[in-house]
Amino acid sequence: MKPKAFLTLLTLSTLILAIPAVGKPQVVFRPTVGAVDVLVDGALFARYIHEIDPAQPLAAENVLLTKPVLYPLRTPSGTTVTRGWPFTEIEGERRDHPHHIGLYFTYDEINGNNFWNNSRQPLPAIRHLRTELTTDADGHPALATVAHWIGKGEVTLLTERRRTSFIPGDDQHIIDLDIELEAVADEVEFGDTKEGMFAIRLAQWLTENTDSRYQLGTGSYLSSNGDEKEAGVWGKRAAWVRIEGNKEGATAGIAILNHPTSTNYPTYWHARGYGAFSANPLGQYAFQRSHRVENAKPFGLALKKGESVPFKFRVVIYDGARSKQQLDDAFREYAQ
Numbered sequence: 001m002k003p004k005a006f007l008t009l010l011t012l013s014t015l016i017l018a019i020p021a022v023g024k025p026q027v028v029f030r031p032t033v034g035a036v037d038v039l040v041d042g043a044l045f046a047r048y049i050h051e052i053d054p055a056q057p058l059a060a061e062n063v064l065l066t067k068p069v070l071y072p073l074r075t076p077s078g079t080t081v082t083r084g085w086p087f088t089e090i091e092g093e094r095r096d097h098p099h100h101i102g103l104y105f106t107y108d109e110i111n112g113n114n115f116w117n118n119s120r121q122p123l124p125a126i127r128h129l130r131t132e133l134t135t136d137a138d139g140h141p142a143l144a145t146v147a148h149w150i151g152k153g154e155v156t157l158l159t160e161r162r163r164t165s166f167i168p169g170d171d172q173h174i175i176d177l178d179i180e181l182e183a184v185a186d187e188v189e190f191g192d193t194k195e196g197m198f199a200i201r202l203a204q205w206l207t208e209n210t211d212s213r214y215q216l217g218t219g220s221y222l223s224s225n226g227d228e229k230e231a232g233v234w235g236k237r238a239a240w241v242r243i244e245g246n247k248e249g250a251t252a253g254i255a256i257l258n259h260p261t262s263t264n265y266p267t268y269w270h271a272r273g274y275g276a277f278s279a280n281p282l283g284q285y286a287f288q289r290s291h292r293v294e295n296a297k298p299f300g301l302a303l304k305k306g307e308s309v310p311f312k313f314r315v316v317i318y319d320g321a322r323s324k325q326q327l328d329d330a331f332r333e334y335a336q
Contacts, residue, residue: 025168027141029133036131036143040168043078046070046175048143048164049102050128060086063098066118066125068147070164071102073200075319076171079252083201083275086119092215093204100201100276103315105179107282109191110158113151116195124151126160136165136176148184156184158303172318179311183303190301192285194235194270198313199278200254206245208273219245219253221271222324224331230273235287237266240331242322243277251321257334259312264299279313 030037034051037044050068052058058065063086072082084090086098099119106126108116113124127148134144142165149158159182167174177198207217208230221229223238233241239260244253256279258267264281271277280287281299288296303309314334316322322330 025170027166027168029141029143031131038143038166040076040166040173044072044074045166045168045173046073048131048145050131050145050147058086059084059089060095060098063119064122064125065101066099066122067104067106067115068126068128068145069102069104070175073103073175073254073315073317074173075252075317076169076173077250077252077319079247079250079319081200081203081206081252081254081317083203090204094209094214094274096274097201097276100199103175103200105160105162105177105198105311107190107196108193109195110149111151111155111185111187111189113157114195115149116193116197123154124149126150134163136163136178140165140167140176142166142176149181157188158182159184171320172316175315175317177311177313177315179313180308181303181311182308183305186305188303190282190299192283192298192300194280194283194286194290196270196280196282197278198256198267198280198311199270199276200256200315202243202254202275202277203247204275205247206243206253207275208243209275210273217245217273217275218247219243221273221277222327223269224266224324224328226324230271233269233271235268235270235290237268239266239335240327241269241271241277241279242316242327243271244321250319252319253322254318255316255322255327255330257314257316257331259314260335261310262312263301263309281311 028039033053035049038046147160163178165176204215206219209217240257242255267279267281268287285298
């Protein structure tokens with residue numbers, strides 16, 4: 001598969017304004033140190049971070065940012081759906097798994113390199129190379145980014161090309177991620193593990209947490225299959241999964257949709273009640289084995305130099321409640 005050409009490329013050297021249609025929310029990209037702020041009608045919706053600003057270090061000691069992330073993420077009303085740690089400390093919030101940071105895309109077991117779990121060592125890491133402005137096929141403003149997946153010994157394994165589109169609304173904001181991984185090494189093999197791949201670490205209030213040592217969660221998972229909570233969703237295939245909860249009397253949630261043209265669709269879900277919410281299409285054997293599937297089979301993704309593979313997801317961050325029917329309709333629209 002050849003890389004898709006990005007449209008209307010402009011270097012983000014200055015403030016860039018995406019002009020909306022009349023009456024539509026306005027998106028502005030604002031470059032900062034190691035990041036690009038995404039503003040909707042002047043309010044911070046998201047921040048693409050590829051390097052920590054020395055003037056604003058992480059709250060967690062001895063933790064490194066080894067991959068680009070989107071943090072924070074907020075609903076149109078301003079409710080934050082991402083965990084603060086390791087960026088900042090929030091009372092009642094878990095501080096485990098510092099590699100669970102914002103919204104991110106990474107994976108363990110690639111040619112013996114554990115990208116997913118690493119937050120303490122310089123390598124392996126996903127190193128951002130550049131950011132440019134583009135639009136998607138429907139004209140929505142987007143960031144086109146390029147990164148290298150670099151393993152131990154400074155060996156470049158993959159080139160990542162990502163288009164992140166931002167579609168704002170009155171009661172929901174949408175992020176579309178169209179990601180392509182191309183092999184740079186002669187051969188790149190992806191192991192079969194639950195530790196991946198497209199994930200968000202949820203704000204504590206949005207989790208299913210029942211541990212009284214921390215703020216109790218109000219969230220509940222629901223999948224396109226009709227399965228509920230971690231016990232019903234974890235390790236199964238589904239076209240979409242959402243988690244929805246209540247903060248200070250207001251309902252809000254986040255849904256991840258997997259596009260039918262994405263690799264190994266419909267994806268498996270590594271969705272945990274404590275707040276790790278991940279779509280993982282490559283951990284097939286690990287999930288099948290956990291569910292005691294007879295003759296469990298690995299997906300076995302392997303790329304030769306120059307070969308590439310696509311991953312496509314939509315993230316819907318919303319105020320209010322969403323029924324299964326509403327999300328089924330949203331998925332059909334996305335799939336088309």
